[in-house]
Amino acid sequence: xxxxxxxxxxxxxxxxxxxxxxxxxxxxxxxxxxxxxxxxxxxxxxxxxxxxxxxxxxxxxxxxxxxxxxxxxxxxxxxxxxxxxxxxxxxxxxxxxxxxxxxxxxxxxxxxxxxxxxxxxxxxxxxxxxxxxxxxxxxxxxxxxxxxxxxxxxxxxxxxxxxxxxxxxxxxxxxxxxxxxxxxxxxxxxxxxxxxxxxxxxxxxxxxxxxxxxxxxxxxxxxxxxxxxxxxxxxxxxxxxxxxxxxxxxxxxxxxxxxxxxxxxxxxxxxxxxxxxxxxxxxxxxxxxxxxxxxxxxxxxxxxxxxxxxxxxxxxxxxxxxxxxxxxxxxxxxxxxxxxxxxxxxxxxxxxxxxxxxxxxxxxxxxxxxxxxxxxxxxxxxxxxxxxxxxxxxxxxxxxxxxxxxxxxxxxxxxxxxxxxxxxxxxxxxxxxxxxxxxxxxxxxxxx
Amino acid sequence: xxxxxxxxxxxxxxxxxxxxxxxxxxxxxxxxxxxxxxxxxxxxxxxxxxxxxxxxxxxxxxxxxxxxxxxxxxxxxxxxxxxxxxxxxxxxxxxxxxxxxxxxxxxxxxxxxxxxxxxxxxxxxxxxxxxxxxxxxxxxxxxxxxxxxxxxxxxxxxxxxxxxxxxxxxxxxxxxxxxxxxxxxxxxxxxxxxxxxxxxxxxxxxxxxxxxxxxxxxxxxxxxxxxxxxxxxxxxxxxxxxxxxxxxxxxxxxxxxxxxxxxxxxxxxxxxxxxxxxxxxxxxxxxxxxxxxxxxxxxxxxxxxxxxxxxxxxxxxxxxxxxxxxxxxxxxxxxxxxxxxxxxxxxxxxxxxxxxxxxxxxxxxxxxxxxxxxxxxxxxxxxxxxxxxxxxxxxxxxxxxxxxxxxxxxxxxxxxxxxxxxxxxxxxxxxxxxxxxxxxxxxxxxxx
Numbered sequence: 001x002x003x004x005x006x007x008x009x010x011x012x013x014x015x016x017x018x019x020x021x022x023x024x025x026x027x028x029x030x031x032x033x034x035x036x037x038x039x040x041x042x043x044x045x046x047x048x049x050x051x052x053x054x055x056x057x058x059x060x061x062x063x064x065x066x067x068x069x070x071x072x073x074x075x076x077x078x079x080x081x082x083x084x085x086x087x088x089x090x091x092x093x094x095x096x097x098x099x100x101x102x103x104x105x106x107x108x109x110x111x112x113x114x115x116x117x118x119x120x121x122x123x124x125x126x127x128x129x130x131x132x133x134x135x136x137x138x139x140x141x142x143x144x145x146x147x148x149x150x151x152x153x154x155x156x157x158x159x160x161x162x163x164x165x166x167x168x169x170x171x172x173x174x175x176x177x178x179x180x181x182x183x184x185x186x187x188x189x190x191x192x193x194x195x196x197x198x199x200x201x202x203x204x205x206x207x208x209x210x211x212x213x214x215x216x217x218x219x220x221x222x223x224x225x226x227x228x229x230x231x232x233x234x235x236x237x238x239x240x241x242x243x244x245x246x247x248x249x250x251x252x253x254x255x256x257x258x259x260x261x262x263x264x265x266x267x268x269x270x271x272x273x274x275x276x277x278x279x280x281x282x283x284x285x286x287x288x289x290x291x292x293x294x295x296x297x298x299x300x301x302x303x304x305x306x307x308x309x310x311x312x313x314x315x316x317x318x319x320x321x322x323x324x325x326x327x328x329x330x331x332x333x334x335x336x337x338x339x340x341x342x343x344x345x346x347x348x349x350x351x352x353x354x355x356x357x358x359x360x361x362x363x364x365x366x367x368x369x370x371x372x373x374x375x376x377x378x379x380x381x382x383x384x385x386x387x388x389x390x391x392x393x394x395x396x397x398x399x400x401x402x403x404x405x406x407x408x409x410x411x412x413x414x415x416x417x418x419x420x421x422x423x424x425x426x427x428x429x430x431x432x433x434x435x436x437x438x439x440x441x442x443x444x445x446x447x448x
Numbered sequence: 449x450x451x452x453x454x455x456x457x458x459x460x461x462x463x464x465x466x467x468x469x470x471x472x473x474x475x476x477x478x479x480x481x482x483x484x485x486x487x488x489x490x491x492x493x494x495x496x497x498x499x500x501x502x503x504x505x506x507x508x509x510x511x512x513x514x515x516x517x518x519x520x521x522x523x524x525x526x527x528x529x530x531x532x533x534x535x536x537x538x539x540x541x542x543x544x545x546x547x548x549x550x551x552x553x554x555x556x557x558x559x560x561x562x563x564x565x566x567x568x569x570x571x572x573x574x575x576x577x578x579x580x581x582x583x584x585x586x587x588x589x590x591x592x593x594x595x596x597x598x599x600x601x602x603x604x605x606x607x608x609x610x611x612x613x614x615x616x617x618x619x620x621x622x623x624x625x626x627x628x629x630x631x632x633x634x635x636x637x638x639x640x641x642x643x644x645x646x647x648x649x650x651x652x653x654x655x656x657x658x659x660x661x662x663x664x665x666x667x668x669x670x671x672x673x674x675x676x677x678x679x680x681x682x683x684x685x686x687x688x689x690x691x692x693x694x695x696x697x698x699x700x701x702x703x704x705x706x707x708x709x710x711x712x713x714x715x716x717x718x719x720x721x722x723x724x725x726x727x728x729x730x731x732x733x734x735x736x737x738x739x740x741x742x743x744x745x746x747x748x749x750x751x752x753x754x755x756x757x758x759x760x761x762x763x764x765x766x767x768x769x770x771x772x773x774x775x776x777x778x779x780x781x782x783x784x785x786x787x788x789x790x791x792x793x794x795x796x797x798x799x800x801x802x803x804x805x806x807x808x809x810x811x812x813x814x815x816x817x818x819x820x821x822x823x824x825x826x827x828x829x830x831x832x833x834x835x836x837x838x839x840x841x842x843x844x845x846x847x848x849x850x851x852x853x854x855x856x857x858x859x860x861x862x863x864x865x866x867x868x869x870x871x872x873x874x875x876x877x878x879x880x881x882x883x884x885x886x887x888x889x890x891x892x893x894x895x896x
Contacts, residue, residue, distance in 0.1 A: 008892075082755030099573045117752045118809055120802035121779035122719045125547045147809075148751060150792040151802060155782060187791045204755075262710065262767050263744065271570045282756030289760025292821070296711065296760060296767065298746050303596060304565045306868055307530030308653075308730030312737025312744060314864030319710050319744065331569035334603060343635045344598040348878050354568035354599060357876060361566055361595075364871025367888060372867065373740070416762030419820065420754055423812025428805060430796050440815060444456075 002234055002381065002391035005245040009322075009366050009376025010252070013259070020243065020251050027251045028242035030405035034398070039405055041412025046201030047397055050209050051231035051390070058196060059224075062211055065174055065194060066218035070107055072172065074133040077126065077156055078216045079115035080140035081148045082282060084176075087208025087393070088216035089113055090279040094389050095222055097272045097331065108221040109136070115152030123152055127159060135160070138219070140176040140212055142198045144184025147424070166191075176211045203412055205282045206397055209390065223386045230390030238398055246395050249323075250402035252377055256321050257295050257407075261375070263320040265313065266299040269362050270327055272384060274301050280396060287400050287411040294407065303361050314372040321375040325392075326362055329383040330355045450682055450829065450839035453693040457770075457814050457824025458700070461707070468691065468699050475699045476690035478853035482846070487853055489860025494649030495845055498657050499679035499838070506644060507672075510659055513622055513642060514666035518555055521620065522581040525574065525604055526664045527563035528588035529596045530730060532624075535656025535841070536664035537561055538727040542837050543670055545720040545779065556669040557584070563600030571600055575607060583608070586667070588624040588660055590646045592632025595872070614639075624659050651860055653730045654845055657838065671834045678838030686846055694843050697771075698850035700825060704769050705743050705855075709823070711768040713761065714747040717810050718775055720832060722749050728844060735848050735859040742855065751809050758813075762820040769823040773840075774810055777831040778803045 007016045020027070033039035035048070069076055078085055092100050092111060101110040114126050137156055141149045160169040175188040176196040188195045196211030207213065209231055218224045238246035253264060266280045277299030288294035300309060300322075313320065336357075338350035349357060366376050379395075381388050404411025426436035455464045468475070481487035483496070517524055526533055540548050540559060549558040562574050585604055589597045608617040623636040624644040636643045644659030655661065657679055666672045686694035701712060714728045725747030736742035748757060748770075761768065784805075786798035797805060814824050827843075829836050852859025874884035 081752065086756065097569055097573050099577060102577045103573050116755075117717075117719055117749070118802060118806035119718050119720075119778065120782040120806075121545055123782055123802065124780040125545050125551050129547060129550045144791065145793045147794075147805065148755075150794050151784065151805065154784065154787065154792060154794060158785070183791045183793060187789075190791075262765060269565075270567050271565055272567075278756065281753075285757040285760035285764065289757070289762075289764025292763065292766055294760060294764040296765060297757075301565070304529065305729075307564075307596075307865065308534065308726065309733040309737070309745075310868065311862045311864040312733040312742060314737075314867050315740065316733065316737025316742040317710060317744060318740055330567065332572040334568040334571055336599060336602065337606070339602065341635075343592065343631045343638075344602060345593045345631060346595075346598050346602060349599075349876065352876075354566060354571065357595065357599065357872075358566035358568075360875040361868065361872045363892065364873075364875050364888075365868040367891065368867035368871050372864065414759045416759040416820065417755065419762050419816035420751075420758065420809065420813040423816050424805075424809045425812075427808040427812050428797065428800075440812075443815065444811065 001237065002230065002388060003245065003395055004380040005249060006378040006380060007252075009324075009370050009378060012370065013321075013375040014252065014255055016252070019255055020248055023251050023255065024243065026406060027247050027402065030250070030402045031242050031247055033405045034401040040410035044201055044203045044206070044412035046199050047206040047209070049235070050202070051228055051235045051394060054209075054228070055197075058211065059214070062196065062215050062218055062224065065215060069136050069174070069219045070109060072134060073109050073136040075130050075135040076109045076111045076138060076216070076219050077130070077135060078111060078113050078138045078140065079149045079152050079156065080113070080212070081116040081146060083204025083207050084140040084149070084212055085113045085116050086275070086279045086282055087213040090275040091208065091213060091217045091222060091227070091386070091389050092220045093272050093275045094384050095386055096220070098274065100220065105221065109219065111216060111220050114156065115149035118148055118151065123155060127155070130159070136172040136174065138174045138176065138215055139184065140198070141184050142178050143182045144177060144187065145182075147421075174215065176215060203414075205286050208279070208393055226386035227390035230387035231394040234391040234394035238395065246399050247402055249377065249379075250399045250406060253295055253403055254406045256375060261295070261319060261321045263296045263298060265320055265322045266297060267302055267322045267324040268299075269302050269358055270330070270384065271301060271304070272331070273325060273327070274299075276325075276392070277301065283396055283400050286414050286417070287404050288407055288409055290409050290416060293409060302365065303358075306365065313369055313374050318373045321377065322369060323377045323379065324362070324366070326378060326380045327382075327384055328380065331384060449685065450678065450836060451693065451843055452828040453697060454826040454828060455700070457772075457818050457826060460818065461769075461823040462700065462703055464700070467703055468696055471699050471703065472691065474854060475695050475850070478698070478850045479690050479695055481853045482849040488858035492649055492651045492654070492860035494647050495654040495657070497683070498650070499676055499683045499842060502657075502676070503645075506659065507662070509642075510644065510662050510666055510672065513663060517584050517622070517667045518557060520582060521557050521584040523578050523583040524557045524559045524586060524664070524667050525578070525583060526559060526561050526586045526588065527597045527600050527604065528561070528660070529564040529594060531652025531655050532588040532597070532660055533561045533564050534723065534727045534730055535661040538723040539656065539661060539665045539670060539675070539834070539837050540668045541720050541723045542832050543834055544668070546722065548668065553669065557667065559664060559668050562604065563597035566596055566599065571603060575603070578607070584620040584622065586622045586624060586663055587632065588646070589632050590626050590652075591630045592625060592635065593630075595869075622663065624663060651862075653734050656727070656841055674834035675838035678835035679842040682839040682842035686843065694847050695850055697825065697827075698847045698854060701743055701771075701851055702854045704823060709743070709767060709769045711744045711746060713768055713770045714745060715750055715770045715772040716747075717750050717806055718778070718832065719749060719752070720779070721773060721775070722747075724773070724840070725749065731844055731848050734862050734865070735852050736855055736857055738857050738864060741857060750813065751806075754813065761817055761822050766821045769825065770817060771825045771827065772810070772814070774826060774828045775830075775832055776828065779832060
């Protein structure tokens with residue numbers, strides 16, 4: 001089993017088996033709605049069978065492109081925002097750690113993510129880091145007109161063409177985009193870039209197991225066969241019955257919401273899981289934060305954050321619960337050594353591993369937070385390899401779908417993301433937004 | 449003025465002037481309690497006058513030590529957790545960006561932060577990154593026995609001594625610790641390390657303007673005179689009257705809490721402010737998250753996170769407000785250029801700066817979120833230089849003190865942080881925790 005669900009930390013907050021039993025019909029209905037494709041947003045369910053039903057030819061092409069990238073460049077710039085970068089970055093750090101660029105093996109390029117903000121300083125730093133080294137670009141955008149990646153790509157494409165010429169640049173730019181429409185697809189066809197497909201039936205936040213996530217992962221040296229195998233194992237594990245652990249997790253988060261918890265903190269005990277936390281925030285907050293509903297999902301990185309927000313989780317407003325992802329085996333180990341003086345008082349730990357200490361911090365925190373009034377749901381995995389990344393992705397995606405239907409929302413749209421964009425386009429003077437511009441500028445004037 | 453407070457985004461949620469007026473007596477009382485030192489936690493008010501009342505000799509020594517570090521090493525490892533690293537890291541990224549190590553000027557060492565987690569993988573990566581380069585250590589710990597930094601220091605001290613010998617290591621290890629007591633002070637005296645003082649009357653999360661923050665900042669090339677000057681200007685600005693902007697901000701966050709908002713999201717539009725967000729989370733959550741009270745402070749990085757948690761902020765549960773830190777001038781600029789084809793549709797922005805687009809994203813988001821039911825408090829600053837960092841630090845520290853007294857808590861203790869540690873020590877078998885160990889192990893067994 002890829003994930004062990006432990007509910008020790010819910011004692012005193014939820015009568016787990018009894019309450020889940022009383023909720024069974026709803027959970028089964030939510031899952032049926034998802035799996036049968038009869039619910040809201042059912043044109044975005046391509047991720048459901050993706051782990052067993054993906055384009056093998058394109059998958060082989062991804063591996064070839066990754067190999068080429070590794071051969072011809074020192075730096076790969078991945079341009080994309082939201083679901084077009086979070087999954088790949090989460091995967092690379094999950095497997096290789098936060099310092100993946102600095103500790104990478106021979107033959108693997110540095111990988112940087114651009115086009116996910118509107119900071120000129122950030123983009124200039126990226127260009128400075130490339131320096132005179134060889135680089136490639138993977139531009140990831142369904143439309144090709146999303147402002148953030150479009151700005152970054154305009155700048156970096158220019159740099160690439162001025163360095164390698166049009167001909168050379170075409171060998172170094174890889175476009176992951178719509179299969180037939182859109183500005184980026186047109187450009188890629190005109191220029192002759194190699195392209196990979198963002199499927200029509202998979203939304204951004206569910207796209208990590210498509211070329212969107214797979215090409216950067218493969219270029220960074222990850223075993224994408226293992227990623228897909230992990231996802232397929234997860235799909236199989238959570239395909240039977242209606243009260244498997246994935247459905248139970250989805251049920252429990254909603255039961256805790258009913259009980260007045262308004263926030264779920266995704267907790268890890270490994271810095272390499274920080275970006276997985278960011279991916280989870282998008283997955284759940286964009287899927288469920290609508291119609292003035294939803295559990296707000298945020299993340300915390302322990303033991304680091306036990307020394308910052310830990311006080312609040314222990315004893316502040318009782319509005320939150322934790323979902324803890326515990327990893328049993330670290331990527332590499334250190335054993336604490338005996339010292340003559342023992343000035344730091346650590347000799348009682350001599351001969352123990354650092355991971356042993358981490359584990360006791362985790363167990364001690366679980367009990368402390370439970371005693372303080374913060375419920376815990378625990379998900380245990382063995383290690384942070386590519387297989388487990390795929391396994392976790394599918395677990396959380398399916399849990400999110402079930403949970404969203406339990407909440408009574410369409411988990412697969414994101415209408416609220418357009419609101420700021422429309423205002424931004426209007427204020428920037430984009431054509432088609434003239435009326436809104438007049439209205440907004442009058443308002444800004446009036447209210448300032 | 450260092451910060452401009454704008455309350456446009458509170459319209460429809462707070463009758464700002466009227467409600468603040470009705471709250472004046474409480475705000476004045478909270479500020480008096482703080483400034484007169486008559487409230488709970490009043491033995492931890494050393495930060496109040498620190499910007500004008502600090503040890504000039506030690507300050508000069510910090511600059512000398514920084515210069516020495518720059519001369520003798522390629523890599524500086526800063527070991528500390530919570531307040532012993534967040535402030536310095538926030539400052540360095542604020543001024544030089546997230547990629548400060550990769551884009552640093554000649555003569556400045558790379559700076560990495562260790563000892564802020566219990567991950568063997570992370571620590572091994574740090575050691576791998578040092579490689580065979582010259583390095584120094586700044587160990588920051590009041591006691592010297594906090595588990596996370598103690599483990600990292602035991603390992604890195606060993607590495608340093610094996611590489612440079614005892615004599616050489618003594619020149620490369622700088623200890624920031626208690627002025628007379630504790631394990632680290634004793635070790636530093638025994639070994640002959642240069643030491644800097646963590647003052648007795650300043651808690652960890654308020655310590656960034658002490659040597660705790662200043663030595664790493666100076667080593668990374670920051671102008672610490674400007675940092676202190678900014679803080680002094682801020683202290684002066686918010687010393688007069690009881691309804692200055694700092695007090696108004698403190699009042700408004702509590703008024704929003706009274707109105708049912710349970711979460712404050714610290715928002716930025718520059719990736720270089722990500723770690724400032726982490727520093728703010730500690731400052732407020734550790735100060736106010738107690739007695740089952742407090743606004744939960746979290747952070748968001750826009751426009752990045754508009755494509756992840758933006759949907760929730762726009763239209764999810766209406767439990768939050770935003771405090772937006774807007775920076776007018778970027779560290780470096782890019783102008784969007786015209787292209788022949790305009791395939792990405794960005795030509796309407798040709799000749800505009802990227803920061804202009806960022807600004808319209810900020811203005812558009814402000815209105816969108818306000819319209820969606822999420823109030824905004826805006827803090828505008830001119831630029832992210834060292835002076836503004838100091839200014840912001842003091843503004844938030846004082847606001848936090850006032851806000852905590854308004855909430856009726858002791859803003860300067862953190863009793864809840866001990867709970868997980870006691871459990872961890874017991875489960876690890878540390879002497880003195882035998883009874884608790886028996887109790888916990890019985891519980892774990894019973895509940896598992």
